[in-house]
Amino acid sequence: MDSDMVAEVRRFNRTVTQRVGALNDHYLGGDRSLGASRLLWEIGDGRDLRSLRGTLGLDSGYLSRLLRSLEADGLVTVEADPADRRVRVARLTAAGKTERSALDRRSDGIAEMILAPLTERQRERLVAAMADVERLLRVGMVEVEAVDPDHPDARYCVQAYFKDLAVLFEDGFDGDVVLAPDMETVLVARLGEEPIGCVGMYEPEPGVCEMKRMWVHDSARGLGLGRRLLVELETLARQRGATSIRLETNRSLTSAIALYRSSGFEEVPPFNAEPHAHHWFRKQLT
């Protein structure tokens, strides 16, 4: 890897942990410990402990103790979930909500302290660069996993995909027509817990894999996630022993079509009668 790049990333790490890290440590917690504050923040309008542990990456014993201390201060209540009385749900009290908005103000304050010493033009440059850094760091955090089409995350993505299509297609889109897919596997891309992209696959005939329903969340567009899903799909198809991948698509999806072409797909005659399709592609796996 280019050592100039590595050097710049190291410089960035250093400056950022010094400046942003120090501000966070000093101002974010307030009277409370940083961990307790973060927890307070994440609880929001009520969360079950399991998901809180997930997002914050805490040990269950530790989380319990933090909650106990917030409870003692009258900021949260923890009750059993009526649906499953093993799981418990934390909720903010009125005092907790007040505290949370104080936390909010401190976060704003930190941001303002960072912006304050700069001129307007410098602020604009900084914010633009931060947006870039943030988006690209997030790309690095995306994880792709193969799941069953019944998996809730897969269902969520496909729903989102249909919603997008309904807006995009010139002739509208009726999800019900194709809602019963033959998909065998879905690759789900997640940022942390949240699904932000997917692509489905099934094997209509031996040696041929068909790709369906590639979707990327608005917030993650333009970051190469589509290409990454395509690459991982190809790997999966190879592992299954397929010799080619095919797909059909609608003419409205121009950027997807460009992606297919630049990824080695070639347009072929129609191989099915999918109602919304205008283009059919195939890629030979070597």
Add this chain to the structure above:
Amino acid sequence: MDSDMVAEVRRFNRTVTQRVGALNDHYLGGDRSLGASRLLWEIGDGRDLRSLRGTLGLDSGYLSRLLRSLEADGLVTVEADPADRRVRVARLTAAGKTERSALDRRSDGIAEMILAPLTERQRERLVAAMADVERLLRVGMVEVEAVDPDHPDARYCVQAYFKDLAVLFEDGFDGDVVLAPDMETVLVARLGEEPIGCVGMYEPEPGVCEMKRMWVHDSARGLGLGRRLLVELETLARQRGATSIRLETNRSLTSAIALYRSSGFEEVPPFNAEPHAHHWFRKQLT
């Protein structure tokens, strides 16, 4: 302050502390604690404890204890400075140097982990954006202080200024000619401990302040530090009851001249016979 900007900075803080912060915490320390590792790194080729405390922001008792533990592991030696036997100087042993380069490799590794999941183009974009963020965050960390012209930092800056001039001036520059200034105050800009810019001032006649020797370190050019020094100088002049500021400058210093003009200075006839001067400026303080 623009709330979109604040929101973006907050998003940045979150993403960066999650991604970069977590990587640092997990991989940087190695077997040693993060504090000890950072200390090891900063010692480098030998540093006195005072300056180490400054850079790392540690309590003297805590630093002492950290050094004791590194000493016990045979990584550093601490000896009295022969010049002043109260101050002690820490130096790395051979084992310490080995450990430090291992630390170096871990830092590189972290940078590579950040870059690894990206395509070449994304890497380039990330590195460019990081460089921007880093430079602008550093701007925010700059502190300006008024010191005596005898202050070592002031001397250091003026020396650096003369060195720069010797290169810039068409007809060369002999610092000795003007080495005995009448400066009364010097504003020194520092990044952490290190001086990166200055501007001097004296009062040749009642109510008139004269600006001399504005200098900004190469690494800090283009970040508006010159303008900031000028603004702070103006404030200082006002506090002293001055009604105008004047200055003379050499025609080689084009960007400085542009700065003066855009800051409200107007060219006036020569008010002195400074050998290297080609332009004279004055600004009325209202």
Add this chain to the structure above:
DNA sequence: GCAATTCTCTGACTAGAGTCAGAGAATGGA
């Protein structure tokens, strides 16, 4: 209905990070 599993909690730890109040040596200034 019973066993395995899931979920949360408590108690008992550990290590890191840092603060604070002196003690004691060395130095500098009047």
Add this chain to the structure above:
DNA sequence: TCCATTCTCTGACTCTAGTCAGAGAATTGC
């Protein structure tokens, strides 16, 4: 010379953050 100051060290703390091993309640699968 002597007193104030500077510099480092030690001891005695505190707090945060986190781990680990069980205990006990609720739920699920068979």
